Amino acid sequence: MLNNPYVPILFMLALGFAFAAGSVGASVLIGPKRYNKAKMLPYECGIQPTPRPEGGGRVPIKYYLTAMLFIIFDVESIFLFPFAVAFNKLGLFALVEMILFVATVFIAYAYVWRRGGLDWV
Amino acid sequence: MLSLATADFQQADVDYGAILPMLIVFGGALIGVLVEGFAPRRARHSIQTAVSVLALAAAFFALAVVAQGHQGKTLAGSVVLDGPALFLQGALLLMALLSVLMMAEKFGGETPDAFTPMGATAPGSPQEAAATRLGLVTSEVLPLTLFSVGGMMLFTAAGDLLTMFVALEVLSLPLYILSGLARRRRLLSQEASLKYFLLGSFSSAFFLFGAALLYGYAGSVGFAEINKAITTATPQLENLLLPGILFVLVGVLFKVGAVPFHSWTPDVYQGAPSPVTGFMAACTKLAAFGALLRLAYVAFDADRWSWRPALIAVAALTMVLGAILTVTQTDVKRLLAYSAISHAGFILVGVLSFDRMGVAGVMFYLVAYGFSTIAAFAIISMVRAGGSEATQLSQWAGLGKREPFVAVLFAFLMMSMAGIPLTAGFTAKFAAFAPAVAHGDRAGAALVIIGVLASAVTAFVYFRVIVLMFFNDTDGDVSVLSPSIGMWTAIILATVVTIVLGVYPGPALDAADQLSQFLR
Numbered sequence: 359m360l361n362n363p364y365v366p367i368l369f370m371l372a373l374g375f376a377f378a379a380g381s382v383g384a385s386v387l388i389g390p391k392r393y394n395k396a397k398m399l400p401y402e403c404g405i406q407p408t409p410r411p412e413g414g415g416r417v418p419i420k421y422y423l424t425a426m427l428f429i430i431f432d433v434e435s436i437f438l439f440p441f442a443v444a445f446n447k448l449g450l451f452a453l454v455e456m457i458l459f460v461a462t463v464f465i466a467y468a469y470v471w472r473r474g475g476l477d478w479v
Numbered sequence: 480m481l482s483l484a485t486a487d488f489q490q491a492d493v494d495y496g497a498i499l500p501m502l503i504v505f506g507g508a509l510i511g512v513l514v515e516g517f518a519p520r521r522a523r524h525s526i527q528t529a530v531s532v533l534a535l536a537a538a539f540f541a542l543a544v545v546a547q548g549h550q551g552k553t554l555a556g557s558v559v560l561d562g563p564a565l566f567l568q569g570a571l572l573l574m575a576l577l578s579v580l581m582m583a584e585k586f587g588g589e590t591p592d593a594f595t596p597m598g599a600t601a602p603g604s605p606q607e608a609a610a611t612r613l614g615l616v617t618s619e620v621l622p623l624t625l626f627s628v629g630g631m632m633l634f635t636a637a638g639d640l641l642t643m644f645v646a647l648e649v650l651s652l653p654l655y656i657l658s659g660l661a662r663r664r665r666l667l668s669q670e671a672s673l674k675y676f677l678l679g680s681f682s683s684a685f686f687l688f689g690a691a692l693l694y695g696y697a698g699s700v701g702f703a704e705i706n707k708a709i710t711t712a713t714p715q716l717e718n719l720l721l722p723g724i725l726f727v728l729v730g731v732l733f734k735v736g737a738v739p740f741h742s743w744t745p746d747v748y749q750g751a752p753s754p755v756t757g758f759m760a761a762c763t764k765l766a767a768f769g770a771l772l773r774l775a776y777v778a779f780d781a782d783r784w785s786w787r788p789a790l791i792a793v794a795a796l797t798m799v800l801g802a803i804l805t806v807t808q809t810d811v812k813r814l815l816a817y818s819a820i821s822h823a824g825f826i827l828v829g830v831l832s833f834d835r836m837g838v839a840g841v842m843f844y845l846v847a848y849g850f851s852t853i854a855a856f857a858i859i860s861m862v863r864a865g866g867s868e869a870t871q872l873s874q875w876a877g878l879g880k881r882e883p884f885v886a887v888l889f890a891f892l893m894m895s896m897a898g899i900p901l902t903a904g905f906t907a908k909f910a911a912f913a914p915a916v917a918h919g920d921r922a923g924a925a926l927v928i929i930g931v932l933a934s935a936v937t938a939f940v941y942f943r944v945i946v947l948m949f950f951n952d953t954d955g956d957v958s959v960l961s962p963s964i965g966m967w968t969a970i971i972l973a974t975v976v977t978i979v980l981g982v983y984p985g986p987a988l989d990a991a992d993q994l995s996q997f998l999r
Contacts, residue, residue: 451490465509472516
């Protein structure tokens with residue numbers, strides 16, 4: 359049974375669980391317990407959490423458009439890379455397909471540009 | 480330097496005639512995106528409506544004239560244009576055309592009536608007017624619909640699991656957005672959208688996981704190859720097959736709305752804007768059943784005896800639970816949602832007959848049900864109380880006395896859904912149930928008995944609505960908006976189709992029969 363190639367993975371899994379449970383348990387058992395106000399706040403790295411406006415006003419989310427645009431071009435470059443590597447062998451057909459693909463992506467880009475997605479308001 | 484393996488590039492054969500209808504729909508959607516970016520704001524809505532209608536009509540024309548002569552496998556087997564694909568794509572395009580006319584409806588306002596330009600503003604408020612002035616218009620719904628229709632067309636014609644998955648996502652993602660755009664009862668709509676998205680991505684994960692298992696089993700994602708691998712099976716991989724099949728079926732049964740994967744249906748049907756609900760109920764169901772047929776009859780056919788019991792149980796549960804829960808509904812949209820669930824069960828009975836006649840029956844049922852559902856949701860979007868849709872059943876009391884024409888139309892659609900003879904619903908149920916009796920074994924007959932009993936239960940519900948409309952006293956301030964020519968055309972056409980399919984079903988049944996052979 360121990361010859362099974364998946365046995366090390368089983369051990370790894372058990373070790374992982376043991377380490378996670380062990381380190382959390384150990385800090386509960388042997389860690390110092392001196393609480394103050396700052397320690398009871400939710401953990402935030404860097405900036406203070408934004409106070410929510412009275413009456414639940416609008417919270418601007420400016421970054422998501424940038425992130426989505428990034429994903430569009432990210433995916434485009436993923437497809438462009440293998441195309442560029444094998445360009446010589448692919449011939450005219452693949453070139454036309456790639457131009458169509460890039461044009462399609464640029465339609466989405468043109469939409470974002472025209473609808474004010476690139477303005478930082 | 481890493482050397483990359485460069486095998487000789489083999490260009491896939493592309494039969495442009497076969498994929499022309501899909502290219503037209505996706506092209507129309509892309510043009511719609513450009514229109515959204517460049518056309519002047521005032522003209523946008525009219526241009527978008529024209530582009531969508533033209534694209535769908537042109538795609539139907541291309542399907543009937545060009546694609547019909549280009550049947551076969553193309554794009555290296557990832558698209559299969561055979562009889563069922565042709566029939567379902569044609570039906571999809573026609574139903575989508577009617578849905579687009581409904582979505583474009585303004586009811587005399589400045590913007591499409593059902594959709595909000597900004598999710599945070601109340602209809603008719605100064606904030607909404609300000610949002611409209613800022614250019615937040617709602618004509619995006621039409622390109623989104625076109626993208627979804629394109630995905631649905633591909634869903635019915637996919638030749639392998641990966642293409643089917645991509646099609647599933649292309650059809651689903653726009654629907655998640657569309658169902659959250661309702662102008663009235665916005666929170667309900669946004670909640671519906673989120674629920675649909677979360678449960679939908681969950682079921683997509685099931686589909687993908689099943690596809691991975693099947694790839695492990697067969698060494699290919701192609702449907703024909705999977706079926707071939709089942710017949711020449713390697714015993715040590717046998718364990719991957721059934722879980723893979725069941726997981727993939729879960730993904731598709733979710734889109735169909737079969738019990739126990741139905742829980743999203745009532746919430747989403749209720750929350751989504753009514754034109755979108757009609758579109759989803761008719762077109763998504765048709766596309767999902769097209770995919771289910773292809774999986775059951777092409778990809779998993781050779782192993783059908785091991786997964787058939789599970790699907791039989793799902794079909795029985797769907798019919799029984801759908802019918803019982805329909806009885807308890809007090810909201811028209813939720814009522815139609817639960818009725819959609821029980822209809823999914825009836826259609827599954829036809830799927831389980833494993834016969835060409837069954838395929839034809841299922842396709843006919845999908846068309847008959849789709850057109851009457853679109854018209855029903857169109858009428859629901861017109862019945863208003865205090866500005867928003869009067870979806871409470873009690874508000875429909877006495878509608879027949881005040882608005883006889885609309886009430887008669889709705890009553891007729893209800894009768895068709897109940898399956899009264901001389902309506903499309905009756906012919907459809909007969910077409911779906913008869914092959915199950917003729918070709919299914921005892922399980923098929925048992926399913927048909929459950930189906931007949933369940934339709935008797937749901938018939939009671941539909942007749943209760945009719946009685947409520949015609950024999951009860953009017954109550955409250957319910958009024959019926961008068962729609963524009965486009966929407967009237969859609970409603971009348973859908974009703975006429977429902978009548979014709981009931982009174983003179985021969986040509987449609989023949990067409991479904993001729994186009995019922997899957998290409999393996």
